[in-house]
Amino acid sequence: MRKTLLVAIFSLASTTVLAGAGHGSGNAQTDAQQPIDRTISFEAGDMWFTPGELDIEPGQTVKFEITNTGNLEHEFVIGNAAAQEEHRKMMREMASGGGHDMSGGHHGDGDGMPSVAVAPGESATLVWTAPQDSSKIEFACNIPGHYESGMSGNINLQG
Template identity: 35%
Template sequence: MTGQALAHGDMHGKAPAAKKEQKEWGIAGDAKSVNRTITLVMDDAMRFTPNAITVKQGETIRFVVQNKGKLMHEMVIGTRAELDAHAAMMVKFPNMEHDEPYMAHVSAGKKSNLIWTFNKAGEFDFACLIAGHYQAGMTGKITVAAR
């Protein structure tokens, strides 16, 4: 997590800067390297559809993250430990700004793109970390199959 502290709402609708920082769950991808597109729907029932995704190690995925709800939602990719820690911070500081290439913040009725390269095999997670959403079960799994 970065030390940014802008208002959470100030960044919505803006594309995150593509920081090429290697994470345990991969690295920011480039549009020209996309292997396939996966549409992910978020709703006010605090669910993702689909909530389980399988990709191959090395694949670059364009997630089209669609918010069919009336509330702001987001998709944040990470490990369970990272998401747990970030969710706890969001409860304490609900207006905390976070803007990383593994996050997509989507206003009600809108959609956004998130491009990510899964260059490490393993089991990873994604979630909406808006206060209360994660706690209500707005989570999913990403399985990255080894080459």
């Protein structure tokens, strides 16, 4: 019990520091010059996203409106499984004091993974165009412990 409580306290304390460190907040725009084909409203609660899975057509430009109804800060990151894992690794290194340059293309694996940070009670917008290929894409919150608690979902590219 004592160990569980300590882990919970550390997670809460580190969440605020990590989520704000270099992550964009407010309105992040990717492919903003393209017209929006679809708008998807997302809810980020305490360790979950709703909806939990998406079907999106390749090449479709989607505007994500993410509202954090929980008590913890979250991020919303889109990328393939390898890029998400690399980002989680970087976030764990930040938690242990390793630091990371999150500016200009150094987010995730350097491929410019679209992402926003969303404070409790706040909303953020992200515009993203789905790739034409049939790669496996997921959305996630990679703040330490959040992905492992269920804050992820698949984006199924169907055309």
